[in-house]
Structure formats: C-alpha cells, structure tokens
Amino acid sequence: MPSPEDIKQRIETAIAGAHADVEDYSGGGDHFRATVTAAAFEGLTRIQQHRLVYEALGSDVGAAIHALALKTQTPSPIQTP
Amino acid sequence: MSSSQFEPIPMLKNEPSATPTQSAEPNPIRDAIAQAIAEHKVILFMKGTPEAPACGFSARTVAALQELETPFAAVDVLPDPRIRQELSAISDWPTIPQLFVDGELVGGCDIVIEMYESGELAQALL
Numbered sequence: 001m002p003s004p005e006d007i008k009q010r011i012e013t014a015i016a017g018a019h020a021d022v023e024d025y026s027g028g029g030d031h032f033r034a035t036v037t038a039a040a041f042e043g044l045t046r047i048q049q050h051r052l053v054y055e056a057l058g059s060d061v062g063a064a065i066h067a068l069a070l071k072t073q074t075p076s077p078i079q080t081p
Numbered sequence: 082m083s084s085s086q087f088e089p090i091p092m093l094k095n096e097p098s099a100t101p102t103q104s105a106e107p108n109p110i111r112d113a114i115a116q117a118i119a120e121h122k123v124i125l126f127m128k129g130t131p132e133a134p135a136c137g138f139s140a141r142t143v144a145a146l147q148e149l150e151t152p153f154a155a156v157d158v159l160p161d162p163r164i165r166q167e168l169s170a171i172s173d174w175p176t177i178p179q180l181f182v183d184g185e186l187v188g189g190c191d192i193v194i195e196m197y198e199s200g201e202l203a204q205a206l207l
Binding site for chain 1: 169176186188190
C-alpha cells in the first residue's frame with residue numbers, strides 16, 4: 001500500500017524539478033490528494049500535465065491508488081507590487 | 082435535476098459472448114466506445130448514472146455539467162470492467178470519470194471542476 005511519502009517521491013523523481021504535496025485524505029491508504037508544482041508543466045495543457053503525473057505512478061493509479069485528486073500548476077511568478 | 086439532460090447509452094447491446102484477447106481480433110466494446118465518443122458532442126464516462134452517481138468524483142463532474150445546463154450523454158462504466166479497460170486504452174487516461182467534448186478528452190473530475198470554476202468549461206461546451 002503506497003504512502004503519501006512514496007507517492008511524493010515517485011512524482012518528484014519522475015518529473016524533474018517537481019514539488020509534490022501529497023495527503024491521504026481518507027486515512028485509508030488509497031485515496032490521495034496531490035498538488036504538484038513543476039516548471040516542466042509550462043506550456044502543457046492540463047491533460048498533458050496530469051498525464052505526466054499519472055505516468056510517474058504507472059499502473060497503481062486506479063488500483064492501489066484508488067483515487068488521486070490532482071492539481072497541477074507551474075511555479076508562480078514572483079508578484080511585484 | 083432533469084433526466085432529459087442525459088441520455089444513457091446501452092454500451093453492451095449486441096455484444097458477442099466470446100471475449101477476444103488478441104488485438105487483431107474484433108473488439109466490439111472498444112468500437113462501441115469510440116463510436117459513442119464520435120457521435121456525442123458531450124459524453125461523460127462515469128461510475129453510476131447522473132441520477133445516481135456511484136462515486137463522489139463522478140457526482141461532482143455531473144453537478145458541474147448540470148450547473149451549466151449542458152445536455153450530455155452518460156455511460157456507466159461499472160456494469161462491465163472491460164468498458165473502463167477499453168476506455169482507458171483509447172484515452173490514455175487511467176481514472177473515471179472522463180469527459181469528452183467534440184471527440185476530445187477534456188479531463189477527469191479535477192480538470193473539469195477547475196475549468197468550471199474558471200469559466201473555461203462553459204467556453205469549451207459552446
């Protein structure tokens with residue numbers, strides 16, 4: 001059964017420069033919520049961004065990882081006043 | 082919630098009982114899915130039905146479409162695991178629900194909800 005830490009490491013290993021925040025929101029070890037921030041997402045559609053994350057987790061998505069609520073984003077530009 | 086907004090698709094009708102295992106063999110389920118995607122402007126593959134969603138992610142996706150008063154076709158993937166298997170093979174997307182507009186995968190629940198909140202979904206459905 002994957003832990004949030006496993007999932008975080010797999011995403012961050014597969015996507016260069018990515019930062020992933022992963023939580024087990026049901027506490028049951030199979031429903032996760034992840035926010036992934038990566039410069040590699042720049043210029044990609046949301047579909048393509050999510051596919052990169054799914055590819056990092058392979059066949060576990062839909063199996064051991066029953067549900068993965070996913071939010072992908074690029075690093076925020078520094079806000080100037 | 083109006084039942085007239087959704088049209089169930091009998092995905093498994095006329096299906097031969099034999100299950101082809103070779104990719105070269107006829108694949109009636111995959112063909113039926115591809116045809117359904119091609120024939121419906123807005124089609125949602127989900128767990129359960131719009132009236133009785135069987136999963137929170139499917140329920141939220143249906144709710145977004147209903148908020149926009151979008152007519153959509155719906156396919157319940159639960160009656161036969163092969164529907165989900167073949168759908169994911171076509172779409173290269175591992176999870177359910179999956180929303181297609183004009184033959185293209187728009188996304189799963191998270192993307193649909195983000196697009197609903199930003200107004201992009203209403204644009205995509207025009």
